[in-house]
Amino acid sequence: MSNVIDLDPQPDEPGAPGAQTAGKREQTKLTNRRAILDAAREAFGELGYETVTVRDIIRRTSLSVGAFYNYYRSKEEVYEALADDGARRFRPILAAQYEAATDFQSYIRRAIAAYFRFLVEEHDSWQNDAAQPHLRGQTPEMKAVYDQVWWSISDTLERGHGPKVDTEYLAGACIAIAREVGEQMLTRQPIDVDAAVEFATQMILGGLPALPRQES
Amino acid sequence: MSNVIDLDPQPDEPGAPGAQTAGKREQTKLTNRRAILDAAREAFGELGYETVTVRDIIRRTSLSVGAFYNYYRSKEEVYEALADDGARRFRPILAAQYEAATDFQSYIRRAIAAYFRFLVEEHDSWQNDAAQPHLRGQTPEMKAVYDQVWWSISDTLERGHGPKVDTEYLAGACIAIAREVGEQMLTRQPIDVDAAVEFATQMILGGLPALPRQES
Amino acid sequence: MSNVIDLDPQPDEPGAPGAQTAGKREQTKLTNRRAILDAAREAFGELGYETVTVRDIIRRTSLSVGAFYNYYRSKEEVYEALADDGARRFRPILAAQYEAATDFQSYIRRAIAAYFRFLVEEHDSWQNDAAQPHLRGQTPEMKAVYDQVWWSISDTLERGHGPKVDTEYLAGACIAIAREVGEQMLTRQPIDVDAAVEFATQMILGGLPALPRQES
Amino acid sequence: MSNVIDLDPQPDEPGAPGAQTAGKREQTKLTNRRAILDAAREAFGELGYETVTVRDIIRRTSLSVGAFYNYYRSKEEVYEALADDGARRFRPILAAQYEAATDFQSYIRRAIAAYFRFLVEEHDSWQNDAAQPHLRGQTPEMKAVYDQVWWSISDTLERGHGPKVDTEYLAGACIAIAREVGEQMLTRQPIDVDAAVEFATQMILGGLPALPRQES
């Protein structure tokens, strides 16, 4: 499965008259768009943005070079589509954690847990990775989600939900940890999300009291 | 000044008779080699290895394409010259910290401090950074030094100088923090090394006791 | 016409249903492939393999550099396509002479005649030669055919169909004569194949009895 | 030894007052010029004109690139110097054969013999050939000498010293044989000049009577 990327940029208003039956054309378009995205994710994950050629992408589909440009205006655009999608899907998840959290500690734990679970889900749905000698191993989607985590933590700290410490350093450190541990977690067999969450959370929260305080 | 990269591949034996006066040619060569390295550092820092073209590098000098190849055999070679140099200069510094340290705690503090001081020194000598829209901001030199820190921490943990925790996660987290805080530190005005060291050290050492233990 | 080079790498099965009308795209491809081959033949003939650049070739067509590489993977490949083709077309002709010949004398005469006739046919279909200051004047095709003649004569001698003389010298001399007389023949107006065949054959066969014998 | 190339383009008039002692400068110049020519001969013989770089030549001397251009204005010029020299040295030898010959037959034999002996002498003085996988194996000098033979035979035929046959074909065939047999001769061990002369001469002279006559 290719994840839940919204493949139709201008979605029909649901319930609009005559729109119930999508039509074969629309089906094909959806299928192709998805195929390109899947191929692109795989290619970017394996080779990195610079190294990937448009032909690397379409070679993993049954489409032609020309078709690629029917769906995306450039190599960059498909990269961003992937990234946007990761962010769009993860944002509500993260927001829910914020709502459910009672204090900074619980927010961190929840955010990390949500992030790691998301990572694993994505990972599962990108099985095509195969066992290539993964050169870089970071899809645009993962990068975008990681950026979301950054903003959430940083924002939470700014709004005073956390201790009076150097907010930027702390946010940076938190997400550096989350990123690093998260990425390592995915390489292990079997994947143990709970252990990773525990490790990252304790690393962050345990360090907190010791941190140098700042005058408010 | 362009750092302490040994610009002269076959250095004169110090004190060799008649070697005192370098001659204008030798001067020019040194200057050009340095100019290329500086330009390459800047270019790699801004654009990343793949994106940088040889012409990107020489455009930042007053030299011609051909001259580049008089000094380095390929784009790769100049990249590695930069990286090797960073590593070569930092290695002894790190080793000294290891010798001076009495336990894991003191080693971490010393290693971090050494790393941050090194970063600052390098930074000072790379004024040309300017304020470009830094796309990645990691020169080969910094990457190499960062790798050194990784190996030192990871190695120290392996040898049992640290607590019985998930060594790989911990090493990863340590250097993720060091990298992140170090990089942020450099963007601030004025640069406060002590504060950064304090922050990173406390974050790591404070988090340590809380970390989930592993059965030995 | 650009000779009989098989321009279509995967020819339609003759009579395959629906394959009668080639379509404009296929036509263009054939035309371009031929244009490149013609241009390459001309360029190699005038300038020699080393001197010819890919741009020399495409300059003689209305195509772009990129198009060249759509048809041939390298300068070398187009050279070999030309050579292979000459050889492929001439081989059966030569083989037929071998079959028809009763002794060495008749074989020589037939082989020379076949070679000269082939030269003339090719020459006719390469009108584009124009009158440039022909620097070398040997296309890959002619070279390949000439090599064929060499092998045929040399092989015939080895198999004992000829007199007991220094086989290597004789084969070398025969084809040197064939090459030289053949090339001169093409420069004359009108081209007189019979006279050239007569000359070359008599030169070789007349010289034969006088040749120093070797102990068998 | 580097052959007898006249290394001094503007030779002192012998006996000119004050010119007896050449001076050290002149000596060095002569030595260098010779070194370049020797190196160039070797390089051209091994690699062919196109493939040879100026650095290929000077690498075989103890000189610098710059020095090369003090002696020859271009790569082409040194090539021609080599060729001119071969011609200049061979011309008188050939002329002597002409004087000594009584008829076409004897002239052919003498010319061939002179040519082959010359080839062997040159060959001996270019020992540096070593055993590289000789890619082309034709120095400019040999090419030039071969051209001399061409002109001499062709000229002799024109002046009516030979039979009334197609002069151009015959001259072409003669020298094609001479070239081919001569070149093969050099590759054999031991080199048997007499046998080669005998072969080439008989091939030519034996073939002569059989040749189609032309109306004068």
Next chain:
DNA sequence: GATGAATGAGCGTTCATTCAT
């Protein structure tokens, strides 16, 4: 829409030649 050939700027690299030392 889908196709895939055509385009041409751009890449890393080489090399004949120049020229400051």
Next chain:
DNA sequence: GATGAATGAACGCTCATTCAT
């Protein structure tokens, strides 16, 4: 003169993008 670094046009080749079919 001798030197060898500097120059820059040119090379073989790639690839994002366009466009006729």
